[in-house]
Amino acid sequence: MKQTFRWFGETDSVQLAHIKQAGATGVVTALHHIKNGEVWGIEEIQKVKNTIEAAGLTWDFIESIPIHENIKLQKGDYLQRIENYKQSIKNVAACGVKNICYNFMPVLDWTRTQLFWTLPNGATALRFDKVEMAVFEMYLMERKGAENDYTAEVLAKAETYFKQMSSEEKKRLSDCILKGLPGTVDDLSMDEFKAMIAQYDGYSHQDLKNNLSFFLNEVIPVAEENGVVMAIHPDDPPMDILGLPRIIKSEADLDDLVGFVNSPSNGITFCTGSLGANPNNDLPKMIEKFGDRIHFLHLRNVRREADGSFFEDEHLGGSSDMYQVVKAVAKIEAKRGIELPMRPDHGHQIIDDLINNKAYCGYTALGRMKGLAELRGLELGIKRSL
Structure with a gap:
């Protein structure tokens, strides 16, 4: 696997030098200062890319070019927002960054209590x-x-x-x-x-899936033409909350997703934490099934509880068998002849993370470095044994 770290830009307390010292070779980031729905300009993209490369790292995945709420709702200026998205795809491709993670979760990104x-x-x-x-x-x-x-x-x-x-x-x-x-x-x-929640009154799962399908049928041809892959992140948590429909939470949902547009550019960010919080998801089986459409890996582990609660466990602990997950990944990498970009996700606060509590929640330096080291060792052991 290609080892990467998420970086939130110049204001992130976790610096590019820290990422390199942790052993990662790539960075996952975005233009966080660009307002959601606006075009990413080439000059701004190149500036971030140059900064990353000057630190001896590569920009392996964009996470994310967010989907404007009007696109999800298909209201107001959603057609113009889609055109903006297409232009952003063209611009990142022109700068040589060709992997885009995104999600279609209404209102919020991941949610924790x-x-x-x-x-x-x-x-x-x-x-x-x-x-x-x-x-x-x-x-x-x-x-x-x-x-x-x-x-x-x-x-x-x-x-x-x-x-x-x-x-x-x-x-x-x-x-x-x-x-x-x-x-x-x-x-x-x-x-x-x-007010944002109220906009979704009356929206069903199928309504939101229809809007996702419309969006993908608009942007995937542009992505494919420019050699870009789009990789959707599953809903987190993988259940309906706040009266909002969640539509990417199961094997059946991913079946629908890949069926919306038959293109390798229409792909998946396989998040073992998001999908692993759903006890009905067989992660190794899903990796094998969707292997050709998986472009990015978020590796973390959650410990599920009987009532639907969960917490972020050790990367090699939790309710999902990370050995079987990484083994399944190794097999599809060998089949495709590639290294999939991976990042250790949602690390614990440990040691100095607890003292210098300045990192974004879940994105501490040492907690993720520990996860990366564990995953790196697990992968090495599996590949040596195959």
Whole structure:
């Protein structure tokens, strides 16, 4: 696998020198300062590329060129936003960067209820807690109909938990869910969030899939013409939340995705954390099935719990068998004669990460370096044994 690290640009506390020292050879980044839906200009693309290459690294994947909300909704100026996206594809290709990760999640990117959940060893991890999510929807957001999306047991626990929460705890929960990531969505106020959610009233899974299909049928021919691959990231978590449809969360959804446009440019970012949070997903089987369409790997592991909660576990721990995952990857790499770009995703806060708490949540230096080292060793052992 081609070993990469995500980098959030010049403002990232994890510097390019740190990434190189960690053993990665490539960088995954984006033009985080460009407003969502606007054209990425060649000059700005080249500036970032030059910075990365001056550090002795390569820009292996763009993550992400975000999809404007109007495209997902097919409203307003969505046709112009699609034209902007096509031009951005042409511009990144002209600069020699030809791999694009994106997602089609409504309103939010990945969602967690805790950003600094303490593990038994003192490290911290990201966590999605189903009871806390119910508290947010039922009592903080006060979403109409939210009670229909949870079991009676979860609702009872949520009511009890909410009654004992302090104002600080309520604020922490809201801040976690409303927190944005650079280049995707800014931190939102509750009123802004409710307004964005309301735009999806009445939207079904099929409606959103139809809009994704329309988008891909517009942009994939441009990508293919310019030698670019598009790799969709699965929904995280892989379940409906906040009354919003999630449409890339299972093997069946990926079947639909690859069927929308029959092109190698219409591909997949295989995220073992997102897909692994769904207990029905057989990850090695899916890697084998979609091997020709997988262009990018996010390797992380989550520990699933019975009620649908999960937390980010060790990269080689958790509920997914990472040995079988990497073995399946090694086989498709050998079949295709390539090295797939991989990045260790969502590292724990450990050692100095806990002291110098300046990195974006889940993107600490040492936690991800530990994950990269473990995955590198696992891959070496597997390849030597094949």
